[in-house]
Amino acid sequence: MTHEELEAFRNRFNEINESKEPVRTNRLSILMTDMEQTYNIPNFYSAAFNYHNPQVIKLYRQVSYARFFEGVK
Known part of the structure; x- marks a missing residue:
């Protein structure tokens, strides 16, 4: 992990946070996936x-x- 990589994320x-929904939440989900792959974030705690x-x-x-799930209960 480099400081530059993390700063880029x-x-x-x-x-992304300045985007409007639902594009914002979709892009945040993609960002999470990219972080999982880059840093090998485990699926479970x-x-x-x-x-x-x-x-x-x-x-x-x-x-x-930061993600927003409208209607999710």
Whole structure:
């Protein structure tokens, strides 16, 4: 993981966050997938991954929480 990679993902997140729905949430989901592939983020909670990659998981969670699911119960 390089600082530049993570910064590029942050910039992408900020850019996407200014979009309108539903495009915004779709693009955020794609961003999450790209982060999963780049950083090998596990499908299930991993304390070890989170410990060794705090900045990655912090941004990943921000992206995840920013998505909007209208009508999801």
